[in-house]
Amino acid sequence: MARPSKKDILQDFRTRSLLEATRRIIASEGFDAVTMERVAREAGITKGGIYLYFRNKDQMIITALEGIASEMLREIEMRIDPEAHVWERLCQMVRAQLESMERHKDILRTLLLVRWYLSDRRERKKWLRLLRYRQRHLGRIQAILDEGLKGKIFYPMDAAAAAFYINEMTISTAQRRLMGLSPSSLEQDTQGLIRFLGPLLRHEKHFRSSEV
Numbered sequence: 001m002a003r004p005s006k007k008d009i010l011q012d013f014r015t016r017s018l019l020e021a022t023r024r025i026i027a028s029e030g031f032d033a034v035t036m037e038r039v040a041r042e043a044g045i046t047k048g049g050i051y052l053y054f055r056n057k058d059q060m061i062i063t064a065l066e067g068i069a070s071e072m073l074r075e076i077e078m079r080i081d082p083e084a085h086v087w088e089r090l091c092q093m094v095r096a097q098l099e100s101m102e103r104h105k106d107i108l109r110t111l112l113l114v115r116w117y118l119s120d121r122r123e124r125k126k127w128l129r130l131l132r133y134r135q136r137h138l139g140r141i142q143a144i145l146d147e148g149l150k151g152k153i154f155y156p157m158d159a160a161a162a163a164f165y166i167n168e169m170t171i172s173t174a175q176r177r178l179m180g181l182s183p184s185s186l187e188q189d190t191q192g193l194i195r196f197l198g199p200l201l202r203h204e205k206h207f208r209s210s211e212v
Contacts, residue, residue: 011053014043014045014049014053015053017043017044017045018039018040018043018045018050018053018054018060019060019063019064019067020043021039021042021043022034022039022060022061022063022064023064023067023068023107024042025038025039025042026061026064026065026107026110026111027106027107027109027110028106030110031061031110034057034060034061035057036050036051036054036056036057036060039057039060062127062129062130065111065130066129066130066133068104068107068111069130069133069134070133071104072097072100072101072104072133073133073136073137075096075099075100075103076093076096076097076100076137077140078096079092079093079095079096079099080092080093080096085153086144086147086148086151086153087148087153087201089144090141090144090145090148090166090197091194093140093141093144094166094170094190094193094194094197095190095194097137097167097170097174098170098173098174098186098189098190098193099186099190101170101171101174102174102177102186105174105177105178108174108178109178112171112175112178134167137167138160138163138164138167139163141163141166141167142159142160142162142163145157145159145162145163146159148200152202153201153202154200154201154202155199155200155201155202157200162200166197169193169196169197170193173189173190173192173193176189177189
């Protein structure tokens with residue numbers, strides 16, 4: 001495998017610097033504060049030089065948010081034990097998602113606003129790239145539910161709809177924490193959500209085994 005050239009290394013470094021600067025600005029001041037000039041200044045790159053890497057601020061914002069979404073999916077995947085019982089994997093999924101959202105809470109306060117843009121036809125096309133990451137996550141939740149249905153671990157349900165609801169409940173739990181409305185610890189909120197999902201199970205013994 002060929003070693004990357006100095007030009008490639010420099011380009012990668014500058015791209016990452018621009019995206020990190022974009023993320024910092026979004027986290028602290030929101031989307032409207034992002035300008036090509038501001039990002040270039042914070043990344044230590046000339047105003048003209050930034051256009052070698054990104055066409056406009058929209059491309060820069062979307063790419064930065066894609067990086068966050070991809071990182072969060074990786075964090076969640078790493079916490080799932082493929083050998084665990086199907087109910088345990090569903091609990092691991094919920095727990096890992098809440099922990100990842102807690103870890104990225106500064107940027108997430110702004111990132112959650114993207115959900116509103118997805119319902120606006122004029123803005124939807126711009127944000128479709130981010131929607132792919134959401135669909136991937138929903139697909140993984142649905143796969144666990146489908147396996148549980150085949151093994152008669154769960155009561156009959158529409159797995160696709162249930163995956164959507166579970167994801168929405170997890171996001172809402174994190175959002176409640178972000179708004180400062182939860183007096184509980186992250187672990188207490190996680191256990192509360194898992195108990196809420198307990199009625200999906202046919203046998204209570206599986207639910208009891210998930211409590212820690």
